[in-house]
Amino acid sequence: MAAADGWVAIDLARPDGEAALPALLGLLDSAPGTALRTAVLRSSAVRAARAARSPGIPAAVHAEAADGRGPVRVERLGASSPRGPDGLRVVDLSALWAGPLCARQLGLAGARVVKVESRQRPDGARSGHPAFYDWLHDGHESLVLDFTSGALAAAVAEADVVIEASRPRALRRLGIRAEEFLAARPGRVWAGSTGYGRDDDRVAFGDDAAVAGGLTGLDEHGSPVFLGDALADPVTGLYAAHAAVRSLARGGGELLCVSMAACANALAASRTAPC
Numbered sequence: 062m063a064a065a066d067g068w069v070a071i072d073l074a075r076p077d078g079e080a081a082l083p084a085l086l087g088l089l090d091s092a093p094g095t096a097l098r099t100a101v102l103r104s105s106a107v108r109a110a111r112a113a114r115s116p117g118i119p120a121a122v123h124a125e126a127a128d129g130r131g132p133v134r135v136e137r138l139g140a141s142s143p144r145g146p147d148g149l150r151v152v153d154l155s156a157l158w159a160g161p162l163c164a165r166q167l168g169l170a171g172a173r174v175v176k177v178e179s180r181q182r183p184d185g186a187r188s189g190h191p192a193f194y195d196w197l198h199d200g201h202e203s204l205v206l207d208f209t210s211g212a213l214a215a216a217v218a219e220a221d222v223v224i225e226a227s228r229p230r231a232l233r234r235l236g237i238r239a240e241e242f243l244a245a246r247p248g249r250v251w252a253g254s255t256g257y258g259r260d261d262d263r264v265a266f267g268d269d270a271a272v273a274g275g276l277t278g279l280d281e282h283g284s285p286v287f288l289g290d291a292l293a294d295p296v297t298g299l300y301a302a303h304a305a306v307r308s309l310a311r312g313g314g315e316l317l318c319v320s321m322a323a324c325a326n327a328l329a330a331s332r333t334a335p336c
Contacts, residue, residue, distance in 0.1 A: 062098050067106035068123035068285050070272035071097070071113045072265075081116035088112035119256070119264050123285055124275035126257065126322035127330070132297075133304040134258065134318040138240050141312025142248030147171030149309075152220035153201070156184040158267065158291060159254050159321065160226045161197045162298025167222065167305060174201040177216055179208045208235055217242060222305060226254045228262060239316050248313035252305050254297050258320040265321055267291025274325025293325040300324045 062069055073079055083093055089112050091100035101109045106122045113120035146167050151174045153164040161176070161184075168174040176198055178184050183205070186194050206212040214236050217223060223242060225232065232238070239251040256265025257273075270293035271277065277285040301319045308315045 062101045062109075063284070064101050064104055064106035064109050068272075069101060069106040069109045069113075070121050070123070070269040071101070071109070072119040072269040074119075074266055074268070078118045081118055084116045085113055085118060088115055114263060117264065119266050119269045121265070121269040121273035121322070123272050123277065124326075126273040126320070126326045127275045128326075130258075130320065130323045130326075132300045132320060132324040132327040134320075135304075135308070136316040136318065137314055138316050139243035139245075139249055139314030140247035141314045143312040144248060144309055145171070146222075146306060146309060148173065149221040150175065150219060151222040151224065152177055152216055154217075154223065154225040154227070154232075155254065156226065157186050158197070158294035159297040159301065160224045160252075161186070162295055163252060163254070163301040163305065164201065164224050165197055165199070166299070166302035167224075168200055170306065172222065175204055175216070175220075176201045177204045177206060177213070180205050181208070211236075213237065218245075221248070222250045222252065222309075224252050224254075224301070224305075228255065229253075229259055243314055243316060248309070250305050250308045250313045250315055250317065252301050252317040252319060254301055254319040254321060256321050258323070259318045265293070267294035267297075267321070270321035271296075271325045273322035274327075274329055276325035276329040293321045296328050297321045297324045300327070 086095055086100055089100040089104050110120040110122050149172045151167050151172045153176045164174045217237055243249050243251055256270055257263050268291050278288045280286045304317045
């Protein structure tokens with residue numbers, strides 16, 4: 062949507078986003094029932110995005126992540142032991158699209174992938190197109206757990222590679238720490254994908270993350286438009302898979318911090334194949 066000084070994406074993919082619209086309109090000093098586009102047009106793009114994030118709605122200013130930050134930040138936290146993905150145990154704690162696509166690529170490279178879901182909160186992608194979900198998880202084992210028990214920690218302890226897309230504090234509350242996982246055995250890899258990086262608590266979905274990275278097209282009037290559905294998700298999944306394989310070849314022991322917005326920006330700025 063157009064703002065007074067630029068463009069902003071506000072993602073209402075979840076029901077709670079729709080429910081938060083009255084609060085968002087109030088933060089934008091607009092009366093209940095005002096069209097969101099009208100309210101945003103009266104505001105700066107930064108103010109509109111911050112107002113949306115306040116009640117938990119993912120939002121992004123167009124190209125705000127075009128700051129040159131690399132798509133993957135690597136931190137070595139464990140000992141190294143070089144190897145390839147063939148035969149390794151990959152535990153996938155992620156959901157929807159980006160993380161599962163990373164897991165699929167590692168599975169195609171020979172890894173044994175275990176998809177782990179919460180019994181209380183299963184993967185939202187299950188409610189989407191069944192054929193797409195089946196394609197993403199083809200050949201993977203499935204493990205449904207009560208995350209409040211110790212079963213999740215036990216599943217993670219058996220992994221060579223962990224894929225997740227949670228804010229670090231959420232996993233710490235469950236007793237799962239990437240630093241401890243990597244230090245426990247040489248050669249392990251932890252790939253964590255978040256909207257803007259592990260040090261940024263903002264939530265993002267594929268559409269708004271693509272906008273943040275400037276991965277957009279132009280309409281006939283020169284205004285930015287979406288290039289595809291949730292485009293930052295598949296882009297991030299491919300960057301994460303490539304980073305995981307490279308990390309294993311280097312010896313592992315690394316925490317891979319994958320930013321969806323930065324992955325989108327890296328592709329938008331690339332004139333060659335991104336990986």
